[in-house]
Amino acid sequence: MNTPPAAVRPPGVTDYTISEYMFMYGELRGDLVGPGGNITTEQSEIMTSNILSSNGITSWSAFYRVINYCNTVIDLAPSVLKEDPTFTQTQLNNYLSEALAIRAYMYFTLARTFKDVPLKLDATLSDKDNFQLPTVPQNKIFDQVIKDLNLAEEYAVESYGNTASNKGRITVYAINAMQADVYLWMENYEAALTAAQKVTKSGKFQLIQASSSWFNRVFAQGNSSESIFEFQYALQNLNPFYSMFLQRPEIVAGSDVFEQVFGIDYANAANFDIRGDHASLIPGTNEIYKFTGLDATIRKSSTESDTHWFVYRYADAKLMEAEALAELNLGGDALIIINEIRGRRNAIDATAKLVNPLIKDDVIDYILAERAREFAFEGKRWFDVLRIAKRNNYERIEILINMALSSAPANQQQSIAAKLRDPNSHYLPINDYEMYTNKALIQNPFYK
Numbered sequence: 001m002n003t004p005p006a007a008v009r010p011p012g013v014t015d016y017t018i019s020e021y022m023f024m025y026g027e028l029r030g031d032l033v034g035p036g037g038n039i040t041t042e043q044s045e046i047m048t049s050n051i052l053s054s055n056g057i058t059s060w061s062a063f064y065r066v067i068n069y070c071n072t073v074i075d076l077a078p079s080v081l082k083e084d085p086t087f088t089q090t091q092l093n094n095y096l097s098e099a100l101a102i103r104a105y106m107y108f109t110l111a112r113t114f115k116d117v118p119l120k121l122d123a124t125l126s127d128k129d130n131f132q133l134p135t136v137p138q139n140k141i142f143d144q145v146i147k148d149l150n151l152a153e154e155y156a157v158e159s160y161g162n163t164a165s166n167k168g169r170i171t172v173y174a175i176n177a178m179q180a181d182v183y184l185w186m187e188n189y190e191a192a193l194t195a196a197q198k199v200t201k202s203g204k205f206q207l208i209q210a211s212s213s214w215f216n217r218v219f220a221q222g223n224s225s226e227s228i229f230e231f232q233y234a235l236q237n238l239n240p241f242y243s244m245f246l247q248r249p250e251i252v253a254g255s256d257v258f259e260q261v262f263g264i265d266y267a268n269a270a271n272f273d274i275r276g277d278h279a280s281l282i283p284g285t286n287e288i289y290k291f292t293g294l295d296a297t298i299r300k301s302s303t304e305s306d307t308h309w310f311v312y313r314y315a316d317a318k319l320m321e322a323e324a325l326a327e328l329n330l331g332g333d334a335l336i337i338i339n340e341i342r343g344r345r346n347a348i349d350a351t352a353k354l355v356n357p358l359i360k361d362d363v364i365d366y367i368l369a370e371r372a373r374e375f376a377f378e379g380k381r382w383f384d385v386l387r388i389a390k391r392n393n394y395e396r397i398e399i400l401i402n403m404a405l406s407s408a409p410a411n412q413q414q415s416i417a418a419k420l421r422d423p424n425s426h427y428l429p430i431n432d433y434e435m436y437t438n439k440a441l442i443q444n445p446f447y448k
Helices: 018-027 043-047 059-082 089-114 138-155 163-168 170-186 191-198 214-221 242-247 257-262 314-327 330-346 361-376 381-388 398-404 410-420 433-435
Strands: 033-035 227-231 251-253 309-313
Touching: 018 089, 018 242, 018 309, 018 381, 033 043, 033 381, 059 089, 059 227, 089 163, 138 170, 138 381, 170 191, 170 309, 170 314, 191 314, 227 314, 227 398, 251 398, 257 361, 309 314, 314 330, 314 361, 330 361, 381 398, 381 433, 398 433
Parallel strands: none
Antiparallel strands: 033 251, 227 309
16 A cells, blocks of 8 residues: 555644554554654553543544545446446446555554544545544444455455565455454454454465564565565655654653563574564664664664554464454454464563463453564563453553553653543544534543
């Protein structure tokens, strides 16, 4: 997927790309990042749970712009069949599959971030359209997302005939990964397992064995055998992270992430998790390296900053499969998957856990820890922990609170813990500009 520019935003609000929003929504409230020397006030406020509806990061306009692109294709593309004799029904179905899936993923992201959001399923084609749309409950958004994905799956292709398209456009496997993700949020574990295994049992993907070339193949080059769906950047369309993480670093890795997440083998420096040092980050400076490095020793230059944004990788499908298995009381099978990934990544003994497969929470915690190692800085951490914490009417809210407190300033810990006791605080407020222009909206009660 070639990333579009950010939508037109209100005056005085910083423009961000979809990838930047996804990074910030998934990481700023997590425990893997910390403030860089050039952190913005808006980023800092979200990081410390001091969030106001005036914060520009809470703008959702970029997402609704993409949604409207998708709605336009879905509404208007069928009429092209009557006008263009070279355009086939099969081609139309393939395009509709992509539009439905991308729309679904945009709504999925919005619902995880804001909870209740407006749902618009037809194209905005003129100023006479109705823009006064109320929010729809999160569970109804998820229902629509699944409806879209199931229809998209019917129309989807397995292959476009070339690697770049297979990884940068929507295939049936990208749809299956999305389905698994949404079903985990909906606590429908049988369906999540079925969707994840459509990917893991397809034979189309593989985990690359740890080696000196692993980082370059998976991240710097991208579109590897581990890739399911990546937002494509190129030399003519550079990613936005070189400045954010390196030139004027706004966000860095947390000060203890290297040791606590990836671990250190003090007895053997040659034994290390390949996802850590000069892969996810650089120890000492805590620079986030995943989106700027060329290999384990050389960075890309600013004019070569074409590392993709990774939406779904094969390890994600595997770990979603493991999570569904654990929730279905098949912890032993889940542990086999965890250990397979750890083996491929050369994870060290210091981060291994002796887990009783019959104790579900312990298996889930191990999966969460492995997801932190595997997907550090890929916009997943906050959503992963929130997804687990909220299950069974927030039975495990403490893991969310403990995560937030692990990186919170000492003088703000009590305040942050008190805020996070309210589930409404787990979602961002509706931006003031949206509230002003759409009178049908009702603000998240935590921010009133």
